[in-house]
Amino acid sequence: MSVWWKGVQLDERSAEMMNEVVRLCPGITISPSQGSWSGADASAGTHSGAGAIDLKAVNLSDAHRQEIVLQMRIVGWAAWLRTPAQSDWPYHIHGIAVGCSGLSTAAADQVDDFLSGRNGLASGAPDDGPRDFDHVGITWEEYCGRQRPADKEEDSMNMVIRDRSGSAYLLFGASAASGLYDNSVIEEIERHGLIPVVDMDDKSFNAALKGRDVRAV
Numbered sequence: 001m002s003v004w005w006k007g008v009q010l011d012e013r014s015a016e017m018m019n020e021v022v023r024l025c026p027g028i029t030i031s032p033s034q035g036s037w038s039g040a041d042a043s044a045g046t047h048s049g050a051g052a053i054d055l056k057a058v059n060l061s062d063a064h065r066q067e068i069v070l071q072m073r074i075v076g077w078a079a080w081l082r083t084p085a086q087s088d089w090p091y092h093i094h095g096i097a098v099g100c101s102g103l104s105t106a107a108a109d110q111v112d113d114f115l116s117g118r119n120g121l122a123s124g125a126p127d128d129g130p131r132d133f134d135h136v137g138i139t140w141e142e143y144c145g146r147q148r149p150a151d152k153e154e155d156s157m158n159m160v161i162r163d164r165s166g167s168a169y170l171l172f173g174a175s176a177a178s179g180l181y182d183n184s185v186i187e188e189i190e191r192h193g194l195i196p197v198v199d200m201d202d203k204s205f206n207a208a209l210k211g212r213d214v215r216a217v
């Protein structure tokens, strides 16, 4: 299924990937010039399927260009800064989503080039982007899998329980105990006179919930 993302057409997965890039690049203008299922001659067919995007880069500083390429790679794009020295095109950032279904053949070839350290152009020149991150060829699904455990812990751990005598306890986990909980939790403790209970493992946590009135903070 395709969606419109900032005026260009993308598959839904690629749009989510770009939303994450925007989140990771605060203060940097991210604006596409070409999306997917698009046939600009200069692109040699790499945009004719899904999973392809070009971002405008003419008016970006070099630091911002490099930052966007890095963050795109981190979330699962084979991404390069393209320069006027390479072809008859303006500065732009070209991205192909690694592991995307429906890539054109030319786009899939560029992913192979990316994995093997080339720049994806006909010249077969060495990759000119960053490769020192974890790791070249990571997919969006792998990237999301890494973000999830922390979210899960936060979601499941901040709970208020009340025993039969009416005393209320705040249960939270080891990550919260190390200072990762936000001010709203501290305020909740102070406002309601809750008794903090720190770092219960899953078993004792579940046992503690039995027969109690539970609500999330």
Ligand SMILES: [Zn+2]
Binding pocket: 034, 043, 046, 047, 053, 054, 093, 094, 095
């Ligand atoms: Zn492109």
